[in-house]
Amino acid sequence: MEQKVRKKKLGTGIFVTILMMIAIAAFVYSSDIMPRDRSIFEIEYGDKTVPYSSFKVKPDSPVSLSIDRLYSRNAILVHLEDYTILMEKNSEEKIYPASLTKMMTAVVAIENLPDLNEKIRLTMNMFQGLYEANASMAGFQPDEQVRAMDLLYGAMLPSGAECCMALAEHIGGSEGNFVKLMNQKAKELGIKNTHFENTTGLHNENHYTTVKDMAVLLSYALKNDVFREIFTTFRHSTPPTNKHPDGITFYSTMYEKLGGQNITGGEILGGKTGYTDKAGLCLASLAKVGSQEYILITAGASGNNKTEQYNVTDALAVYSSIRK
Numbered sequence: 001m002e003q004k005v006r007k008k009k010l011g012t013g014i015f016v017t018i019l020m021m022i023a024i025a026a027f028v029y030s031s032d033i034m035p036r037d038r039s040i041f042e043i044e045y046g047d048k049t050v051p052y053s054s055f056k057v058k059p060d061s062p063v064s065l066s067i068d069r070l071y072s073r074n075a076i077l078v079h080l081e082d083y084t085i086l087m088e089k090n091s092e093e094k095i096y097p098a099s100l101t102k103m104m105t106a107v108v109a110i111e112n113l114p115d116l117n118e119k120i121r122l123t124m125n126m127f128q129g130l131y132e133a134n135a136s137m138a139g140f141q142p143d144e145q146v147r148a149m150d151l152l153y154g155a156m157l158p159s160g161a162e163c164c165m166a167l168a169e170h171i172g173g174s175e176g177n178f179v180k181l182m183n184q185k186a187k188e189l190g191i192k193n194t195h196f197e198n199t200t201g202l203h204n205e206n207h208y209t210t211v212k213d214m215a216v217l218l219s220y221a222l223k224n225d226v227f228r229e230i231f232t233t234f235r236h237s238t239p240p241t242n243k244h245p246d247g248i249t250f251y252s253t254m255y256e257k258l259g260g261q262n263i264t265g266g267e268i269l270g271g272k273t274g275y276t277d278k279a280g281l282c283l284a285s286l287a288k289v290g291s292q293e294y295i296l297i298t299a300g301a302s303g304n305n306k307t308e309q310y311n312v313t314d315a316l317a318v319y320s321s322i323r324k
Contacts, residue, residue, distance in 0.1 A: 055215070058084040065321035071310035073280065073300030074211045077318055080219060080286075080293040087318065091212040092193065095299045098274030098282050099136065099159045100214055101201035104182050106152055106230065107221040109167040112181065116149040116226065126165040133202050135161035138250060144243040152226075153236040156272060157250040164199040175199055191216050203276045211297040218284050218295050231286065232270030254285065257309045264320040265289055271315070275305055283311035290324035 055078055063077065067089040074095050077087040085091075110116075124142040131137075138160025140146055146154075146166070154163035165175060172178030175198065182196045191213035197204040221227045230236075234255045238247040254271035262268060271285035281301035287294050296318055301310035 055083045055085045055212070057088075058086055061086045062323040063087045063318065063321050064323060065317055069317065070298070070314050071301045072298035072314050075296065075298045075314065075318070076211045076215050077294060077296045078215050078219065080222070080295060083219065086294070086322070088212070091215075092210050094193065094208050095210060095282075096203060096207065096276060096279040097201055097209045097214060097299070098203075098276045098279035099201040100209075100272055100274040100282050100284050100297075100299075101196065101199065101207070102155050102159060102164060103214070103217055103221055103231075103272055103284060104185065104196065105164045105167065105178075105199045106156055107217075107224060107227050108178070108181050108185050109148075109152060109155075109171060110224060110226050111185075112171045113148050113167075116147070116152070118148050119145045120148055120151060120166050120170045121145050122162060122166045123169075126169060127162055130161045130165070130200075135200055135202060136253075137161060138163050139244075139248050140166075140241075141243045144241050146238070146241055150236075150238040152230055153233065153238075153250055154248075156230050157233065157236055157252045159253055159273070161200040161202070168199045186213075186217075189216055189220055201274060201276070201279075203278050211299055214284055214297045214299075215295060218286075218297065222286065222295070228270075231272070254283065254312070257312045258316075261312075261316055263287060263289065263316055265322075265324055266319060268315065268319065269293075273311065274299075277304075281309060281311035283315055285315050287315075287319045289319060289322045292324075294319065294322065 063086050067087060070089060073090060074093055075089040076085060076091040078085055122140055122142055122144050127142060136159040138154030138158045140162055151163040151167050154160040168175045168178035172181060178199060179196050186194045194209040194213045195206060197207035234252050237249045240247050253273045257273065266287055266289035268285055268287045271283055274282035279299060281303050282299040284297050296315055298311050298314050301314065303310050
């Protein structure tokens with residue numbers, strides 16, 4: 001009789017233990033899944049976890065400039081320390097990102113390249129249609145052997161479309177497959193009003209975003225040391241290649257268009273320009289005012305690459321109006 005009681009107690013103990021294990025598993029599962037359903041979910045990047053899918057609006061913005069004075073149709077200014085929105089203008093309106101697309105191309109490439117010093121051969125196929133579309137080029141040639149790192153600089157500084165194609169085909173096997181990775185990354189970041197059709201930003205009706213989504217992307221990308229280094233570089237020279245024995249020197253299109261101008265009480269640290277007829281003049285930039293960092297995304301300014309650069313004009317005005 002006593003043995004039966006002990007067996008019964010043992011069976012009850014095992015049953016309770018199983019129930020506890022199920023409860024713990026359910027808690028862990030819900031903890032892992034639930035953040036994706038919140039308005040602000042978190043993605044771990046390295047050893048830092050930062051909110052990406054939604055920014056907070058600061059009611060007492062330190063920006064003295066009125067949005068009515070902006071040339072850009074769309075704009076958003078974000079304080080990087082706490083991800084507060086200090087200024088916005090049609091920030092969730094659909095836009096065409098033009099070459100701002102290359103920020104996503106670059107960060108996806110960086111995250112999928114095991115060796116940034118690996119040499120990639122550019123094929124004739126990678127250039128197909130680019131010259132006809134009047135795409136920006138870095139200056140590489142078919143059959144050229146180029147380090148992955150130099151392709152990244154070529155994509156971001158002179159906005160080289162052939163660099164984007166080379167990275168895409170090397171990593172994904174085709175541009176289409178690489179674009180799937182870009183859209184997957186957009187989904188991971190919670191930017192739901194963005195869809196990519198290509199790696200270069202050449203106009204496509206189904207290739208769209210918002211300046212708010214681009215701010216989310218840039219805030220994420222700047223956590224990556226390689227991306228930040230490229231984004232904030234003014235000049236980069238490649239080592240010799242089989243087609244360019246003296247290498248190629250790239251200059252950032254944003255720094256060229258700044259023309260030596262800078263902001264009151266700080267400096268513009270880096271940026272990426274963009275332009276198509278449909279997108280207008282666009283700019284994604286990073287600046288430091290006082291001891292604080294800010295990002296500004298603008299799009300839809302009138303003009304073109306040969307007119308006054310109203311996207312740069314807006315950036316200078318906005319950053320200079322931030323009260324420290």
